[in-house]
Every structure is written in C-alpha cells, then in structure tokens.
Amino acid sequence: MIYLIQIDEKTIQCEIDNDIYNDRVITKTLYWLSNNYTIYQTKSGKGNIVKFEKHIGVFDDNEVASLKSKISQNLIDFKTRDIVNQETKSIREILLIKAFANNDDFEDYNLIINNKA
Amino acid sequence: MDYSLLPFRFERIEDSEIIVNEVGDFLICPTGTSKNIVERNIKEEDSIYKDLIANHIISIATIPALIDNLAARYRTKKAFLDSFTVLHIFVMTIRCNQNCIYCQASSRTSDQVNYDISIETLNYAIDLMFQSPSPHLTMEFQGGEPTIAFEKLKYAIEKTEEINIKKNKIITYVLCTNSVSFSDEILDLCLKYKILISTSLDGPEFIHNQNRGKSDSYQKVVQGINIARDKLGFDKISALMTTSNYSLDYPKEIIDSYIENNFSNIFIRALNPYGLAQNNDNWEKYNHSFIEFYKTALDYIIDINKRGIYFEESFTTLILKKILTPFSTGFVDLQSPAGLINSVIVYNYDGCVYASDESRMLAEHNDFTFRLGTVKDKYNDIFYGEKSLEIANTWANEALAGCSDCAYQTYCGADPVRNYTTQNNMNGFRPTSLFCKKNKAIIEHVFLLLITRNEEVMPVFKNWLNKN
Numbered sequence: 255m256i257y258l259i260q261i262d263e264k265t266i267q268c269e270i271d272n273d274i275y276n277d278r279v280i281t282k283t284l285y286w287l288s289n290n291y292t293i294y295q296t297k298s299g300k301g302n303i304v305k306f307e308k309h310i311g312v313f314d315d316n317e318v319a320s321l322k323s324k325i326s327q328n329l330i331d332f333k334t335r336d337i338v339n340q341e342t343k344s345i346r347e348i349l350l351i352k353a354f355a356n357n358d359d360f361e362d363y364n365l366i367i368n369n370k371a
Numbered sequence: 372m373d374y375s376l377l378p379f380r381f382e383r384i385e386d387s388e389i390i391v392n393e394v395g396d397f398l399i400c401p402t403g404t405s406k407n408i409v410e411r412n413i414k415e416e417d418s419i420y421k422d423l424i425a426n427h428i429i430s431i432a433t434i435p436a437l438i439d440n441l442a443a444r445y446r447t448k449k450a451f452l453d454s455f456t457v458l459h460i461f462v463m464t465i466r467c468n469q470n471c472i473y474c475q476a477s478s479r480t481s482d483q484v485n486y487d488i489s490i491e492t493l494n495y496a497i498d499l500m501f502q503s504p505s506p507h508l509t510m511e512f513q514g515g516e517p518t519i520a521f522e523k524l525k526y527a528i529e530k531t532e533e534i535n536i537k538k539n540k541i542i543t544y545v546l547c548t549n550s551v552s553f554s555d556e557i558l559d560l561c562l563k564y565k566i567l568i569s570t571s572l573d574g575p576e577f578i579h580n581q582n583r584g585k586s587d588s589y590q591k592v593v594q595g596i597n598i599a600r601d602k603l604g605f606d607k608i609s610a611l612m613t614t615s616n617y618s619l620d621y622p623k624e625i626i627d628s629y630i631e632n633n634f635s636n637i638f639i640r641a642l643n644p645y646g647l648a649q650n651n652d653n654w655e656k657y658n659h660s661f662i663e664f665y666k667t668a669l670d671y672i673i674d675i676n677k678r679g680i681y682f683e684e685s686f687t688t689l690i691l692k693k694i695l696t697p698f699s700t701g702f703v704d705l706q707s708p709a710g711l712i713n714s715v716i717v718y719n720y721d722g723c724v725y726a727s728d729e730s731r732m733l734a735e736h737n738d739f740t741f742r743l744g745t746v747k748d749k750y751n752d753i754f755y756g757e758k759s760l761e762i763a764n765t766w767a768n769e770a771l772a773g774c775s776d777c778a779y780q781t782y783c784g785a786d787p788v789r790n791y792t793t794q795n796n797m798n799g800f801r802p803t804s805l806f807c808k809k810n811k812a813i814i815e816h817v818f819l820l821l822i823t824r825n826e827e828v829m830p831v832f833k834n835w836l837n838k839n
Contacts, residue, residue, distance in 0.1 A: 285772060289802035327383075330406065335380065335776045337409040342378040345434065349378070349393060352442035353449070 256326050261305065263312040266321060270302045275329050279336050280304075283328040287321070374411070374429045381405040382778035384815055387822065394444040395693060395781040396426045399822055444697050448781065451699045451706060451714055454505035456754070458703060458715040460728055461496060461510065463488050463517040463524055465720060465735070469549050470584030472615060479515070487520045488720040493527050495746035496718035500531075501538050502750040511545040511569075513728070518548050518557050528564050545569055550595030550608075551588060558602045565607075568599055572610040572632065574618060574625035582615045593632060605633075613640050616651065619660045622668035626675070626682070636683040637672075639665050641809065644792055645732035654793070658805040662812045669816070676831040681838075688835045690817050693782040695836065703727075705784035705810070709766035711741070712759055722746050724753050726762060729788045741788055762787055765797040773801025779814045 259267045270280055280302055284293050291306040306321065313321075378393040381404075388404050391397045398404075400419060407413055408429060413420055423429045427441055435441065464487040466479050479486045500508060510531060517524055528544060535542060544566040561568065573579040576589040583589075599608050610629070612618075618625060629637045641661045642651060651657055665686075672684050689702050703710025711727035718724055722745050725731040730741030741762070744753045753759070768774035768785040777783070789806050790799030801807045820828045 282776065286802050289800075331381075331383070332776070334406045334409050338376055338379060338405070339776075341376045341409075345375075345438075346378045346393065348434065349438065349442055349445055352439060353445040 256322060256329070258318060258322050258325075260313060260318065264308045266306045266313060266318060268304050268306075268322075268325065269298070270304060270329070272300050272302060275333055276336065277302075279329060279332045282332045282335075283325060286328060287324065374413075374431055375433050375435075376409065377427050377430050377435065379405075379428045380776060380778040380780060382815075384818060384822075389778055389818060390426075390428055391778045391781060392427045393781075394427070394441060394448055394697070396428075397694065397818075398422055398426050398428065399818075447697050448699050451701060452708065454503075454507065456503045456712065456714060456716050457505045457507055457701070458509045458511060459496075459500040459503070460513055460715060460717040461488065461493070461517075461527060462513050462717060462719045462731060463515070463527075464520040465515040466519050467515040467549075468519065468551060469516070469588060472582055472584055486515070486720060488523055488718075489722070490523070490526060492718070492720070492722040492746050493523065493530065495722070496724075497527065497530055497534065499716075499718070499724070499746060499750055499753070501534055501540070505540075507541045507543070509543045509545060511547060513547045516549055517546060518552065518554075521554075521557060521560075525560055528560065528566075532564070543567065549583075549588075549592065550599065551591040553595050553598055558599065561599070561603055561607070566603075568603070568608045570596060570608060570610050571613070572596070572629070572634075573612050573615070574621060575628040578615075578618055578621055578625065578628075581617050582613070596632065609636075610634055611638055611640060613642060614661055614664060615642065616657060616660075619657075619664050622664050623671050626668060626671055630675070630680070630682060635681055636685050637668075638685040639668055640686070643729065644789070645729055654805055658809055662809060662816075665813060666816055669820075673820075673828055673831055676834070677827070681834065683835045683838065686813070687817060687832075688839055690782060690814055691832050691836055692839065694814075694817065694821075695832070704786070705782075707766070707768040707780070707783070707785045708763070709785045709787060711762065711766065711788060712743070712754060713766075716743075716754075718746055724748070726759070727788055729792070733788070733792060740791060762797065765790070765799075771798060771801075773804075773807065777811075779811060782814050783810050 256268055256270065261267050284295065284304065287293065287306065291308055294305040294307070296303045379390055381388055381390045383402060386402065388400050388402045389397055390400055390405060404419065408423065413423065413429070424431070427435065427437070466483055466486050467474075500510065510527075512524055512527070531542065544564055546561065546566050547569045550568070550570040560566065570592065572592055573582045579589040579592065580586055596608055596610070612625060626637060642657065644651070644654065669684055669687060672682055675682050689700050689705065692698060692700050701714070703714045706714065711730065715727055716724065717726070717728055717731050719731045719734070723731075723734065724743045724746060725734065726741040726743055733740065734742060743756060743758050765771065765787040766785050768777075768780050768783060771785060774780055774783070774785070786806055787797035790804070791797045793806070794800050794804065799806070
C-alpha cells in the first residue's frame with residue numbers, strides 16, 4: 255500500500271519502502287510519471303521519499319487518486335519485470351550468443367555442465 | 372511449482388495482460404498472470420501451464436531443450452542485419468515541379484539547377500554502394516523530383532549496370548516520382564532496366580490537390596500512373612499516401628480513391644516532423660487524430676475485404692508479420708537495431724552521405740548531426756566511423772529506457788533521428804515520445820482486433836500475410 259500526503263496544492267509526497275521495491279523498480283516507475291511532474295527523490299532509512307510537483311496547475315482529488323493508482327500498479331509491474339530480468343539474465347545471454355555466434359566458435363559443453371549443476 | 376523463467380515482457384491491455392517472449396510469441400492472459408508466473412503460483416494442472424511452456428515463457432529445465440530452436444528464431448527475427456546496408460538512396464536533385472504543403476525534403480523550384488547531383492558525386496556514391504557486403508542492392512532515386520535530373524538518372528543506372536557486369540549483384544531500381552510528367556524517354560529507361568515506380572497519391576482529387584498545392588496535380592498523377600501501368604506493367608507502380616491535417620477527416624474517401632484507381636493496397640502514413648511538415652502547430656493533437664484516423668480506416672478496409680474485395684493496409688501487414696510470423700520485415704522505419712546505416716544509406720545531391728532519408732532532410736535546415744561524411748571518404752570511415760558508432764549507442768530499443776521493458780519491443784523499433792528531431796537527443800524520452808505513442812497505440816489496436824474480433828479479422832489478416 256502506498257500512502258500519499260499532499261504537501262501543498264502543487265505537491266504530493268509518498269514513501270516507498272526499499273525492502274519491497276529496489277532502486278531499479280522505483281526509478282522505472284518514476285520515469286513514466288516524469289512527463290507530468292517534477293520528481294524529487296531522497297533516501298530516508300529504508301525508504302525513498304518521493305515528491306511529485308505538478309508542472310502545470312494544481313492537484314485535485316481525481317488526480318491524486320489516479321496518481322496513487324498509477325504508482326501502485328507501476329511498482330508491482332516493474333517489480334515483476336525486474337524479477338524476470340534478473341532471473342533470465344543468463345539465459346538471455348546464452349540465447350543471443352547462440353543466435354549470433356558462428357557454430358564453430360561456440361562450444362556448448364559449459365552450458366551442459368551448468369545445466370546439470 | 373518448480374519451473375524456470377525464460378525472458379519475457381508483458382503489458383496490460385484493457386482487461387487482459389499480453390505476455391510476449393524474446394522471439395515475439397505472445398499469450399493473452401488474465402491480468403496478474405505475469406506476477407503469478409514469477410511468484411511460482413502457476414500449477415502444472417492449470418490450463419495456462421502448457422501454453423506457457425509451449426510459448427517459451429517458462430521452462431521445466433534451466434536451459435530449455437529447444438534453446439537452439441529459440442536461438443534460430445531470434446536470429447530469423449534479426450535477419451535484416453545479415454546483409455548490412457541493402458537500400459542505397461540517391462538524392463538526384465531537390466528541385467521539384469510540385470508545391471506540397473508538407474514537403475519533408477525542402478525542395479526547390481525546377482529552375483534552380485545548383486541542387487542537382489554531379490557526375491563526380493554519382494561515381495563516388497556508386498563505388499561506395501558496390502562496397503556493401505549485401506548480394507542484393509536496392510538503388511532508390513529520390514528528390515525533389517528525380518526525373519527532373521533525367522540525364523543524371525540515366526547515367527547512374529547505366530554506370531551501375533556497367534560495374535555490375537563484374538560485381539554480379541542483384542540490383543533492384545526504385546524511382547520515387549510524383550508521376551506528373553512522364554516522358555517517353557523516362558518510361559523507356561524504366562522499361563529497359565525494370566525500374567519500379569513508387570509514387571504519391573494522397574486520396575481523391577480535392578485532398579491530393581490541396582496537399583500538393585496545385586489545381587491539376589491529381590489529374591496528372593492518375594494519368595501518369597495509368598501511362599506507366601500500360602507501358603511497364605500493372606505491378607510495377609505502387610503508391611504512398613501522406614496523412615496531412617486536411618486528410619484526417621476523410622479516411623473512407625482516401626481508401627475509396629485508391630480502390631477507384633485500381634490499387635490493391637494502401638500504406639497509411641503519418642506526417643513526419645521534417646521539412647515543411649515541421650511547421651505543424653500541434654503535433655500532440657495531430658498524433659492523436661492520426662491514430663483515430665488509422666483505426667477508422669482499418670475498420671473500413673476490413674469491411675471491404677469482408678465483402679470479397681482484396682484490399683490491404685500495408686502498415687498493418689508489417690505489424691502482423693512481426694506478430695504472427697517468425698520473419699523480419701525489410702521496413703527500415705521499424706527496426707531494432709534501427710534501419711539507419713544498417714539497412715539504408717543516403718547519398719545526397721551535394722556529395723554528403725547521411726544515415727537516413729530523414730537525416731538529409733534535417734541537413735536542409737543546417738543540422739548536420741547525422742552526416743556520416745562525404746562520398747569521397749572511405750567506406751569504413753563512413754559506415755564504421757565515429758559518427759556511426761555514436762548513433763549506434765541509441766539505435767537498439769532493447770537498450771533504451773522505456774523500450775527495454777516494453778512488451779511490444781519485438782514488434783517496434785528505434786529511431787534516433789526522430790528522437791533527436793523531436794526531443795533534442797538521440798535516446799529520446801518515451802513518456803512524451805509521439806513515435807512511441809503512435810506505434811504502441813497501433814500495435815495495441817491490432818492486438819485488440821485479434822482478441823475481440825478474431826474470427827472476423829483473422830481470415831482477412833491471413834490473406835494479407837499470404838500475399839506478402
């Protein structure tokens with residue numbers, strides 16, 4: 255659950271727990287929100303304090319609700335993507351090497367050993 | 372459940388989630404499926420389990436038994452890289468006899484002869500073209516209006532033919548012309564060397580003439596198309612349309628005009644932000660309207676096909692080929708690594724070499740960011756030089772912020788020139804990128820059609836794919 259606090263009519267703040275979401279996930283989440291807001295991010299203990307300052311106009315209730323929903327959804331989705339990326343880093347490298355290496359230049363035995371292990 | 376993940380990306384699409392693996396295979400699943408996959412909540416008895424295995428999204432073994440098959444398919448998706456630069460564009464002149472409101476090439480009037488390519492430049496450029504490793508070459512003549520510089524055009528082809536006696540490449544010639552003033556000698560040249568003609572038709576008379584800034588352009592183009600068809604053969608002439616602001620209200624009329632003029636396809640093409648088109652006052656609004664225009668046009672085209680008339684929307688076919696087949700396309704605007712340099716190079720009339728057609732359009736506004744050198748430079752210095760390496764840092768969407776996690780990455784491409792032109796840097800910024808918004812919206816629309824109207828659209832789409 256993400257809690258948003260309205261600092262003033264143009265600024266919203268939230269705290270994101272680093273134990274749950276790592277910096278990669280938080281950065282990617284904020285990236286997709288940075289077209290509408292100037293984003294200030296500071297570290298505080300295990301958390302990330304993030305301030306969203308509107309480029310134009312002021313926040314209304316609908317926008318606060320929408321922002322909260324987007325942050326929550328993006329954090330979950332980017333965390334899922336991050337797990338996929340981390341868990342499949344090696345297999346992706348193997349796939350690309352196999353795809354582009356000349357057959358004679360690439361020996362498979364290391365893969366077989368690793369796979370058995 | 373004990374299974375391994377294979378590389379995949381996902382995106383929410385309306386009430387579903389689309390999961391795409393590394394080679395473009397996709398599954399439409401309930402929202403939250405990806406999260407369930409990574410949390411190992413999918414059980415062997417679940418109906419989706421076998422689909423996830425079959426589509427290489429999860430694997431029982433750490434290294435899947437079919438890894439070689441997957442690798443071959445990955446290579447096939449990137450097959451456009453095998454031959455390196457295939458398309459060699461020669462800008463013969465930027466003189467033109469039309470006055471298009473959206474001219475992207477910053478053309479000059481017909482009497483300004485200083486804007487023609489020289490014989491010396493042609494000789495150097497042809498020599499560079501033949502150094503390409505590709506066994507197939509496409510030599511495309513552009514302008515302005517290239518037929519205005521007819522003697523240079525004739526020289527370029529004859530010189531190429533002469534050199535090719537020894538080089539033995541398979542060469543396709545393409546003449547990009549507005550077709551308004553075909554002479555016998557132009558058509559004789561086209562016939563002799565089997566030159567394909569790519570022309571422009573923006574729709575019915577009132578739209579075409581408005582876009583071209585001439586009151587008789589439509590009549591002349593249609594006349595030119597028919598003369599060329601009679602002389603060269605029906606299939607030697609293709610047409611492209613550009614969707615101006617004015618065109619946006621008339622999707623059906625534009626398609627009807629293509630059918631009336633006996634075309635069996637249309638390529639619905641948006642304005643690009645180069646040349647005069649750059650003056651468009653609201654690109655955000657245009658982009659949004661263009662997407663709606665595309666959807667309306669595609670619906671109309673599907674209805675036409677359902678009535679038994681074969682008529683194809685070619686951009687959709689390109690997307691479908693990427694989604695539904697293992698193959699790559701030769702479409703240079705939607706590739707990763709990008710089409711520039713890898714698939715296309717431009718020899719400009721002034722002797723400079725540019726990374727793409729759009730790059731030379733920027734140069735007409737004194738922006739030489741994508742100038743790779745001159746025709747007198749060595750091949751390696753142009754194609755593998757510092758400028759090419761700088762561009763290479765930004766030409767793969769696999770490594771671009773916002774693209775690297777996108778489910779549609781396999782179907783889309785990177786465009787450093789567009790990013791630079793519209794966002795002042797080659798990396799681009801996806802949250803405000805209209806290139807991203809447009810392509811994502813179109814790909815998503817095609818997927819939605821496949822999800823919600825599958826039985827209705829698949830026979831039509833398969834028909835289009837089978838013809839290509």
